[in-house]
Amino acid sequence: MHFLQIDDLLNAEEIATLRQVAANGQFSDGRASNPHNTGKNNLQLHEPNAMRQTSPLILQALVRNQEFMDFAFPKRIAPPLVSKYEPGMAYDAHSDTAFINAGKEIIRTDLSITIFLGDPDEYEGGALKIEMGAGTCEFRLPPGCAVLYPSDTLHRVTPVTRGARLAAITFIESFIPDTKKREMLWELNELVAEEGLKMSPETHARFQHVQDGLRRMFSDAAPGGS
Numbered sequence: 001m002h003f004l005q006i007d008d009l010l011n012a013e014e015i016a017t018l019r020q021v022a023a024n025g026q027f028s029d030g031r032a033s034n035p036h037n038t039g040k041n042n043l044q045l046h047e048p049n050a051m052r053q054t055s056p057l058i059l060q061a062l063v064r065n066q067e068f069m070d071f072a073f074p075k076r077i078a079p080p081l082v083s084k085y086e087p088g089m090a091y092d093a094h095s096d097t098a099f100i101n102a103g104k105e106i107i108r109t110d111l112s113i114t115i116f117l118g119d120p121d122e123y124e125g126g127a128l129k130i131e132m133g134a135g136t137c138e139f140r141l142p143p144g145c146a147v148l149y150p151s152d153t154l155h156r157v158t159p160v161t162r163g164a165r166l167a168a169i170t171f172i173e174s175f176i177p178d179t180k181k182r183e184m185l186w187e188l189n190e191l192v193a194e195e196g197l198k199m200s201p202e203t204h205a206r207f208q209h210v211q212d213g214l215r216r217m218f219s220d221a222a223p224g225g226s
């Protein structure tokens with residue numbers, strides 16, 4: 001599995017606000033935040049005035065979303081950034097840098113998220129492609145929908161050939177850095193949620209005891225470690 005698609009992460013009002021700020025904002029060359037990566041060719045809304053309007057709004061939408069919380073176990077989230085790809089722009093296959101500057105602190109990137117802000121009809125190309133072993137998953141989602149994926153998976157944005165692709169991205173440091181462990185906890189949580197109503201309260205409590213015990217054991221254990 002490795003990734004989670006979240007539909008309707010943002011509501012219509014939030015999408016409209018973000019699009020409005022983007023329409024009035026001054027985008028700058030995305031390479032500024034990644035000067036040595038010649039495969040990155042996009043625009044980003046770094047302007048502090050714009051970011052004051054966009055970042056908190058997106059952060060709030062993330063932390064109120066139960067699916068996001070259950071899948072990501074977020075510890076710290078970098079300030080979300082709005083990005084734009086115009087014709088000819090793309091981001092070649094890469095995995096995200098392990099540590100990024102997030103304001104005054106440095107966070108480890110365990111998960112990355114792309115939140116689509118534009119209608120797929122507004123542009124051609126601009127798919128987010130994530131490599132999954134032998135296969136690839138491709139996303140071009142309606143506005144407000146998001147894809148959450150481990151930051152160390154190879155992924156790219158295919159060239160935009162018409163129109164403009166508007167999206168927001170950010171990076172998450174997780175309490176559960178190991179992808180496999182995070183996925184097992186997600187799966188267990190889903191099972192308990194689905195089956196929970198059929199259990200006696202005592203059995204449910206015992207499941208939760210195991211679930212929380214594993215969460216404690218897995219939190220901040222080194223990836224690959226025990």
Ligand SMILES: O=C(O)CCC(=O)C(=O)O
Pocket residue numbers: 083091096114128155156157167169
């Ligand atoms: O915009 C996207 O879908 C992903 C962009 C990306 O991979 C990045 O900024 O690191």
Ligand SMILES: [Fe+2]
Pocket residue numbers: 094095096112155
């Ligand atoms: Fe990336």
